[in-house]
Each structure stands twice: as structure tokens, then as C-alpha cells.
């Protein structure tokens with residue numbers, strides 16, 4: 139006998155975020171602990187898919203019949219999940235199991251830390267889909283032995299979920315991965331069934347993983363009926379046979395009448411990694427010259443990384459039930475990346491290449507068909523199930539806004555989906571159609587204001603005249619709205635116009651003309667003062683003029699028609715290379731006492747000093763009123779204290 143000296147194992151610490159997630163997982167009150175099996179099976183199924191992809195270009199890698207095998211030992215209280223998929227190299231084990239290299243992880247952990255109730259913690263964990271780590275809900279210790287296809291060495295990973303894991307060299311006869319769970323004691327109340335029991339395992343697999351495309355087998359003991367069974371009962375021979383636990387039938391090929399919502403929800407969880415049910419399921423069957431079927435899911439929560447760079451599109455492409463691409467970005471426009479699901483077409487070639495997917499006419503047709511179906515369904519939801527639609531809007535409205543900027547062809551279906559807070563209602567959001575209906579007879583424009591928040595927008599002096607006349611203004615408070623209004627200028631024949639840019643001319647035509655005339659005359663008499671203010675503020679202001687939007691405030695700052703809003707300017711300045719600082723327009727309220735007194739002081743003794751001091755104060759006031767920062771707070775405060783002490 140030869141004695142082999144075992145290579146020593148190496149201990150690693152989990153990445154901080156992983157450790158925190160793991161802790162939450164282990165101590166979680168998540169009652170549905172049995173889903174760990176779904177997660178392990180889902181990983182095994184991914185590994186088999188990957189092996190199949192790689193074997194396409196490297197046939198030497200192809201192993202035996204793909205299979206996921208469960209092995210239960212009730213005496214030892216272990217459950218092992220074997221697969222003969224792609225496996226992992228030592229480096230891959232360290233990179234994939236132990237670190238979570240997903241963007242947004244830190245933010246998620248932060249949210250988890252501050253989440254108050256268990257339910258919200260569970261929703262967040264679910265949304266993140268901490269796949270492999272869910273094994274620690276049911277096991278005290280987890281061992282993983284894996285061998286990468288194409289390599290000869292195997293690796294053992296082991297952890298008790300306590301902050302560290304060990305890595306050692308190991309042996310494995312064939313490529314693939316085996317994960318052994320050292321199960322916690324059975325405790326039905328805590329959701330810990332006997333996960334070594336044939337019937338428990340059958341039930342769990344059927345419930346969560348029935349449609350998995352590879353056989354999930356469990357060796358079971360059966361008594362072999364012997365010829366003279368009535369005589370030798372005790373000696374009945376036992377044999378072990380493989381029992382397949384899943385039907386392997388893709389849901390989209392089944393008769394819709396036989397598929398339940400719960401079945402669809404499990405497929406959703408399998409493809410998305412989300413543990414929560416989808417908000418909506420859309421089943422598509424396109425027939426005719428070019429056929430395809432699809433199951434599309436709209437999540438009930440935005441995927442945690444949706445708005446990060448690198449967030450993956452959500453559709454898998456199948457050809458005749460065989461998966462050929464897992465995150466197929468060709469199947470939907472980018473802004474619909476939150477839609478998860480599968481598309482299966484019998485008419486595409488099995489060895490379809492990347493280039494082909496990008497240029498293929500049929501793929502373009504699928505994209506168009508699916509986009510329509512999704513947008514139609516959302517519109518239908520908005521009409522018939524407004525509360526449900528609002529859930530969607532809160533979570534994923536941002537993506538629809540992206541769509542308005544990106545997808546001109548579907549604008550007619552996207553615009554009705556927009557919802558905004560508006561001055562018409564303190565709480566309820568409005569659609570553009572709703573606004574359109576409430577428009578005054580002589581109103582020609584849809585007014586909006588972009589601002590950091592509704593509060594800032596509502597209290598800004600720019601809206602005084604709107605308030606007085608009861609003219610509705612939409613509050614656009616999302617940073618993407620700034621981009622949206624760059625490309626979206628008109629709805630149903632009415633122009634969209636910012637209430638804080640350009641001139642505003644409210645009221646009936648005759649009134650407007652009269653006002654304009656009076657304003658011109660007043661501006662003439664005020665010309666000397668306006669010019670002196672302009673001179674004093676030239677660095678910040680390109681024009682000083684009289685305002686028709688102010689009723690109670692003395693001044694406000696506005697942009698020219700095509701200027702960026704202050705928020706967008708700030709965003710651009712934060713970005714690479716910064717943005718140029720724009721000069722604004724200072725508007726004065728001719729009816730305001732300050733303006734009138736200034737006028738009377740404008741040519742007295744020491745008037746230069748007075749005008750310049752008030753110019754600074756008015757400018758500072760206008761910045762603060764719109765929620766911006768004063769450019770030179772020290773100077774502003776000095777002027778203010780001067781004034782305060784004079785006033786006493």
C-alpha cells in the first residue's frame with residue numbers, strides 16, 4: 139500500500155459582503171428553506187448547459203449523458219447533488235464560491251443592514267438570489283468537490299459558513315461537481331424536512347425543478363418481487379434503481395390549461411435567480427411563416443443591478459427545446475432587459491452564431507413581436523389593473539423612460555405608460571392623457587419642471603403664476619427625466635415645455651398680448667436699473683429681464699429655451715470632463731416692493747453701492763429658492779449680515 143501525503147488545505151476568509159449575506163442566510167427565518175435544492179439544481183443545470191456550449195467548439199470536452207444525480211444517506215444525514223457539467227478549476231472555485239462579484243452587492247448588503255422587518259430582508263435576499271449560499275439554511279457544513287472539464291486535477295472546497303472556507307486538492311474520476319450537505323437535524327417547524335427522504339426529495343424536485351431539461355435522478359431501493367415471495371418474505375431481495383424525479387417537459391410546450399401560475403413562477407425563479415413571484419407572466423405563441431414560443435416574466439421588483447453597467451439581459455434562447463444562448467441581448471431592446479424568460483423557435487439553426495443572431499431577420503421579427511406583446515400587456519395592465527401597474531411603475535418605470543429616449547418606433551406604446559407626480563394632486567401620479575384632459579381651453583403647452591424633488595419643485599418661485607391660474611405642472615424628479623425631455627417634445631399635438639426655461643405666457647391670447655405690451659413699456663422705464671444689475675452680475679447671468687411667472691417673489695433664475703436645467707448641469711459636471719457652467723437669466727418681478735424701491739434709489743447718492751449689493755442678494759435669493767447652491771456663500775452671507783445689522 140502506498141501512503142500519499144495529503145496536500146495541506148488552505149484557509150481563506152470570505153469577502154466581507156459574502157460573509158454578511160451568509161450570516162443573514164444562516165439566521166434567516168426564511169421558512170421556505172427547501173428552495174436550497176432548487177438553487178443547487180439550477181446551478182447544476184447551468185453547468186451542464188455550459189459544458190454543452192463549450193463542447194460545440196471543443197468536442198473533446200463532451201462527457202457522458204448529462205445528468206443531475208441526488209444521493210441521500212439518511213444514516214449519515216447527508217445529501218449530495220452531483221452533476222457532470224463544466225465543473226470548476228481551483229481558481230474558479232475561489233472566484234465563484236466565496237466572493238460575490240456582482241455589481242451592486244455592497245449597496246444590497248447596506249440595504250439589508252438597514253432593513254427593519256424580516257419580510258423586507260427576505261424580499262431583498264430573494265431579489266438578489268444568493269443561490270449557492272442558500273445551502274447553509276439547511277446544512278451546518280458544505281463540501282464541494284469539482285473538476286473542470288478538460289483538466290485532470292480536482293478541488294475540494296469546504297465551509298461551515300462561519301467566515302472562512304478551505305481549499306484543497308482532491309480527486310474526482312470525471313469532470314463535474316458534487317456538493318455534499320451535512321444536514322441540520324430535522325425540524326419541520328423551522329422548515330427543515332428530512333431532505334434524505336425519497337418522497338420529500340421527489341416532492342421538492344417536482345415542485346421547483348420539474349421543467350429542468352436534464353434528468354434529475356435519485357437511486358432508490360426497491361424490493362424485487364421474487365418468484366416465491368409468499369414463502370420467503372424476509373429474504374425479499376432489494377435492488378437499487380434510478381428514479382427520475384422531473385418530467386423534463388418545458389412549460390411552454392405544455393397545454394396552457396395544464397400549467398398553473400405556481401409552475402410558471404418556478405420557471406421564472408429558475409431563469410431569474412429571483413426568489414419572489416413574478417408580477418406578470420406573458421405566454422406568447424407566434425404561428426405562421428415563422429414560429430416561436432415564449433414565456434416572458436415581469437419581475438415584481440427591479441433586479442438589484444438593473445441600472446448598473448453590466449446588468450444582463452433576461453431572455454434565454456432555445457432552438458427546439460435546446461438552450462443556445464443564456465442572456466440573449468438580441469431578443470429585446472436594451473431598455474426591456476428587466477423582462478426574464480425563454481424564447482424557443484423551431485425555425486432557427488441549432489448552431490446559430492453570434493453574428494447571425496445580430497443580423498438575422500427572424501431574430502429581428504422576434505424582437506419586434508415580443509416588444510409589442512410586452513408593451514401591449516403593460517398598457518392593458520395600466521388600464522385594467524392600475525394598482526398593479528403602479529407597483530410596476532415604481533420599480534421599473536425608469537426603464538420605460540429609457541425606452542422613450544431609445545425606442546422611437548414604439549413611442550406610441552411607451553408614452554401612455556408614463557406616470558408623473560403633478561400639481562393637480564398631492565399624491566396620485568398622472569398619465570399624460572390625464573393631464574391632457576385637464577388642460578385649460580386656451581392652454582397650448584404641457585408644462586413640466588425638472589427638480590430634485592417634488593417639494594423643491596412645488597416651493598420654487600417659478601410656479602407662482604401657474605399656481606395662481608390653476609395651471610397644472612408635471613414634476614419630473616428622476617435624473618433620467620432630464621434625458622427624456624431632451625428627446626421627447628410633444629404629446630398628442632401639444633408641446634412639452636419647461637416652466638423654468640424660456641418665457642412663459644399664460645392665459646388667453648388677448649390677455650397675453652396686452653401683458654406683453656405693458657411689460658415692454660415697463661422694461662423701457664426700468665432699463666437703466668436692469669442694465670446696472672446685469673453689469674453687476676455678468677459673471678453668473680447673461681440677461682436680466684422682467685418676469686411674467688412671479689407673483690409674490692422678487693426674482694428667479696431661468697434658463698434659455700435650450701439650456702440644460704440646473705440639475706442636468708450638476709449631473710454633467712459630476713461626469714467625466716465636467717460640463718461647462720452656463721450663465722442663467724435673472725427675472726425680476728416688477729410688482730415687487732424691492733424692485734420698485736431699487737428703482738427709486740437707482741440714481742441717488744451712493745446708488746452704485748446699493749445696486750451692486752442688492753444684485754448679489756437677489757441672485758443669492760434666486761439660487762436658494764430653486765434649490766441650488768449660492769455660488770459664493772461667504773460673500774452672500776457678508777451682504778446679508780450687513781443688511782441685517784442696518785435693519786435693526
Ligand code: ADP
Nearest residue numbers: 181182185225226234235268269270271315411
Ligand atoms: P449564480 O448561479 O446566480 O451565479 P450561485 O451562488 O448560485 O450564483 O453560484 C455562484 C457561482 O458558482 C456560479 O455562477 C457558478 O460559476 C459556480 N457554480 C455553482 N455551482 C456550480 C456547479 N454545480 N458547477 C459549476 N459551477 C458552479
Ligand code: MG
Nearest residue numbers: 180181269270
Ligand atoms: Mg445559482
